[in-house]
Amino acid sequence: MANLEARLQLLEDEQAILDTLHGYGHGLDYGLEDAWIDCWTPDAILDWPGRALMQGHAALRQGFRKHTHAPAVWHKHIVIDPVITIDGDAATVLSMFARLDRYPGGPRIRAFGRYRDTLLRCADGRWRLRTRYPDIESIRTEAPLGAEPFPDSPQARRARGESA
Amino acid sequence: MPNLEERLGLLEDKRAILRTLHDYGHCLDYGDEAGFMDCWTVDAVLGWSIFPEPLRGHDRIRAGFRLHTHAPDAWHKHLLAEPQITLQGDLAQVHSMFFRLDPYPDAGGPEIYAFGRYIDRLVRCGDARWRFTERRVEKEAFHGES
Numbered sequence: 015m016a017n018l019e020a021r022l023q024l025l026e027d028e029q030a031i032l033d034t035l036h037g038y039g040h041g042l043d044y045g046l047e048d049a050w051i052d053c054w055t056p057d058a059i060l061d062w063p064g065r066a067l068m069q070g071h072a073a074l075r076q077g078f079r080k081h082t083h084a085p086a087v088w089h090k091h092i093v094i095d096p097v098i099t100i101d102g103d104a105a106t107v108l109s110m111f112a113r114l115d116r117y118p119g120g121p122r123i124r125a126f127g128r129y130r131d132t133l134l135r136c137a138d139g140r141w142r143l144r145t146r147y148p149d150i151e152s153i154r155t156e157a158p159l160g161a162e163p164f165p166d167s168p169q170a171r172r173a174r175g176e177s178a
Numbered sequence: 179m180p181n182l183e184e185r186l187g188l189l190e191d192k193r194a195i196l197r198t199l200h201d202y203g204h205c206l207d208y209g210d211e212a213g214f215m216d217c218w219t220v221d222a223v224l225g226w227s228i229f230p231e232p233l234r235g236h237d238r239i240r241a242g243f244r245l246h247t248h249a250p251d252a253w254h255k256h257l258l259a260e261p262q263i264t265l266q267g268d269l270a271q272v273h274s275m276f277f278r279l280d281p282y283p284d285a286g287g288p289e290i291y292a293f294g295r296y297i298d299r300l301v302r303c304g305d306a307r308w309r310f311t312e313r314r315v316e317k318e319a320f321h322g323e324s
Contacts, residue, residue: 094257097204152279
């Protein structure tokens with residue numbers, strides 16, 4: 015069995031990884047740009063479905079600024095039941111997600127799916143996302159209050175003058 | 179007060195139990211049969227409400243798994259929340275909330291299919307993994323009920 019120090023380190027690493035996973039949702043939902051950017055390694059990749067792949071802080075910052083945030087639009091990116099596997103200074107995480115939005119009549123689930131992540135332990139000790147691939151498995155066709163329809167939805171294609 | 183070793187062991191046990199609880203949902207949703215079966219002791223009991231009798235032992239649980247839907251044929255999410263873990267040596271009892279999301283494309287988008295409670299018993303096995311000896315699924319509400 016590993017020594018006490020190593021066992022404690024593993025628990026601390028998992029907690030630190032969870033903090034980064036939670037920082038993603040809080041940062042995106044509440045417009046905390048610098049905190050959100052700090053979740054990523056400088057060369058990180060984020061592949062939001064329906065949008066161009068983002069690589070590096072400049073592209074991530076641009077993507078963040080195009081996304082909606084509170085108080086203009088209220089939504090929740092919720093990460094649930096993460097399965098974390100740590101190998102030294104690298105980690106892979108599979109987790110479920112759901113996004114809640116405002117719709118006429120009340121809150122609804124806009125989408126659910128799975129995040130496939132890799133993270134790295136950085137020189138300052140913080141774990142940061144190296145890659146995030148969100149797999150959207152189900153999405154509501156109607157756009158939420160104040161938000162644009164999902165880029166690949168028939169509504170969005172019609173708005174761009176393309177065939178739905 | 180327990181010593182440092184015992185306090186750390188308690189946290190590690192809870193973390194390992196959570197891993198088994200999370201593996202259940204991931205494996206069921208994505209069709210990982212081997213991963214799902216590794217969550218259970220060989221004589222475990224699984225009480226799913228769709229079966230009149232609990233599934234007893236690996237063969238019956240495996241048959242139940244194969245009757246269940248999985249991605250990519252069907253997309254759903256078995257989500258677990260707020261587990262209350264009570265440890266007693268190599269045994270554990272867990273009560274947790276669950277809800278399941280399904281797509282409902284004809285109704286415009288995802289909805290909650292059901293919610294309820296898991297009543298679980300787990301045991302620390304010889305390889306140190308915690309496995310279910312029993313899971314009882316209490317479905318309290320479901321989509322389309324009248």
